[in-house]
Amino acid sequence: MRVTLPKNLLAERIALLERVIPSRSSNPLLTYLGLAAEKDALVLFGSNGEVDLEVRLPAQLEGEGRYLIPSQPFFQLVRSLPGETVELSLGSELALASGRFTTRLALAPMEGYPELLFPDLEGGEGAFTQRAQFLAEELQRALSQVRYAASNEEYRAIFRGVQLEFSDRGFRAVASDGYRLALFDLERPQPFTRKAVVPARSVDELVRVLRSAEGEVVLALGPGTLGLAVRQEEGALRMAVRLMEGEFPDYERVIPKEFPLKAALDVEPFREALKRVSVLADKQNHRVDLFLEEGRVLLSAEGDYGKGQEEIFVSLEGAPMSLAYNARYLLEALAPLSGRAELGFSGPTSPTLVRPLEEGGYQAVVVPLRV
Structure with missing residues (x-):
C-alpha cells in the first residue's frame, strides 16, 4: 500500500490519536497505531481499551491493507518532518519519506488486535441502534460545562462519570461528587429514552474531539458503549467509549x-x-x-x-x-x-x-x- 498526503493534515489528525493510544499497556498491541486504506481515504485508528478512535483522511492511495505501526516514534517523526507532503509505503515494513528525510519502521501483525466498532455516519444497521443528532458546539458546551463536578475519588463509584439523559423532553448532561452538582439541558427532544454514564476521563476526550468539529454530529448508543460520529471538512472521525454500569441516584431532590x-x-x-x-x-x-x-x-x-x-x-x-x-x-x-x-x-x-x-x-x- 502506498499513500501520499499533506504533512500538516496528518500531524493535526494524529494529535487526536496521540491522546488516546497509550505508550504502555498490558496489551502491547494497543501501543500501536493502526493504518488502513478504504475508498480513497487513509484510515487511522487506535484504542486504550476504554476509548476507541478512528480518523479518516482524504489521500492518494495505491493498494489496500491494514497495518499496525509503532505509534510513539511515528508521532514524533510526523511532527518534525521537513517536507510539505508525506509518502508512506507499507508492506513487510513501513517506509516513510518527506523532503530529504526517509526512514523505515517495523510493523506488528494485526492478529490479536481488538475489533473496534463505531457508529455509521449514514445511519446503517449495526451495534449502535439508538441515534441522536446534535450541533457539535452545543454538545461540546453541554459536556464541558458540567465535567468539573464529577468526582475524582475512586470510592465515589458512579459519580466518577457524567450522566447523559435522552428523552422526549430533551437532552441533559449532569455530574456530581456529592458536594456540588452541575447540569446542562438542551431543548432538543430525543427519539428514545435512556440514561448512560460516561467515565469523566472519556468525556475529556469527547470534548477534545468536538472542539475540532463543526456542524452536526451523531451520538449513538449500543450495548455498554457510546459512539460519536463527526464529518469534517477533510474526512471524518468516529469514536466509541465504554460506559459505566448503573445510573445516578435521584439527584433532583437536592x-x-x-x-x-x-x-x-x-x-x-x-x-x-x-x-x-x-x-x-x-x-x-x-x-x-x-x-x-x-x-x-x-x-x-x-x-x-x-x-x-x-x-x-x-x-x-x-x-x-x-x-x-x-x-x-x-x-x-x-x-x-x-x-x-x-x-x-x-x-x-x-x-x-x-x-x-x-x-x-x-x-x-x-x-x-x-x-
Whole structure:
C-alpha cells in the first residue's frame, strides 16, 4: 500500500490519536497505531481499551491493507518532518519519506488486535441502534460545562462519570461528587429514552474531539458503549467509549425549589472578588464567608497569612443571610457563566442554586460549609 498526503493534515489528525493510544499497556498491541486504506481515504485508528478512535483522511492511495505501526516514534517523526507532503509505503515494513528525510519502521501483525466498532455516519444497521443528532458546539458546551463536578475519588463509584439523559423532553448532561452538582439541558427532544454514564476521563476526550468539529454530529448508543460520529471538512472521525454500569441516584431532590433569599449580580466582578479574597482562605477547607444584606454582599476569608474582605453591590430579594463556602467549589460553579447570574439561597446550610439570568441550559448546585 502506498499513500501520499499533506504533512500538516496528518500531524493535526494524529494529535487526536496521540491522546488516546497509550505508550504502555498490558496489551502491547494497543501501543500501536493502526493504518488502513478504504475508498480513497487513509484510515487511522487506535484504542486504550476504554476509548476507541478512528480518523479518516482524504489521500492518494495505491493498494489496500491494514497495518499496525509503532505509534510513539511515528508521532514524533510526523511532527518534525521537513517536507510539505508525506509518502508512506507499507508492506513487510513501513517506509516513510518527506523532503530529504526517509526512514523505515517495523510493523506488528494485526492478529490479536481488538475489533473496534463505531457508529455509521449514514445511519446503517449495526451495534449502535439508538441515534441522536446534535450541533457539535452545543454538545461540546453541554459536556464541558458540567465535567468539573464529577468526582475524582475512586470510592465515589458512579459519580466518577457524567450522566447523559435522552428523552422526549430533551437532552441533559449532569455530574456530581456529592458536594456540588452541575447540569446542562438542551431543548432538543430525543427519539428514545435512556440514561448512560460516561467515565469523566472519556468525556475529556469527547470534548477534545468536538472542539475540532463543526456542524452536526451523531451520538449513538449500543450495548455498554457510546459512539460519536463527526464529518469534517477533510474526512471524518468516529469514536466509541465504554460506559459505566448503573445510573445516578435521584439527584433532583437536592436541587432547591424555594429560596428565602435571591441575589442577582454581575458575574465577572463577583468572581474576581471571590478569587482575591480566597487567596487568604484557610488552605484546608478554602472557606470564604458571604454576608448578604441591603443590596450588597461582603466576602471575607481568614487563614494563616491574614484576613481579606471585599464588598460587591448586588440586587437582593428576601431576608439577609450569612453563609460560608468552599471558594473553589463556588468558583467552579460560576466558571461557565458570563453576564448576569442569579444565586438562589435556600438556607445557611442548605444547597444554593447558581444559574444564568439570561437564557441558558446551565445550572449548578453548591452546598455551603457548615459553620
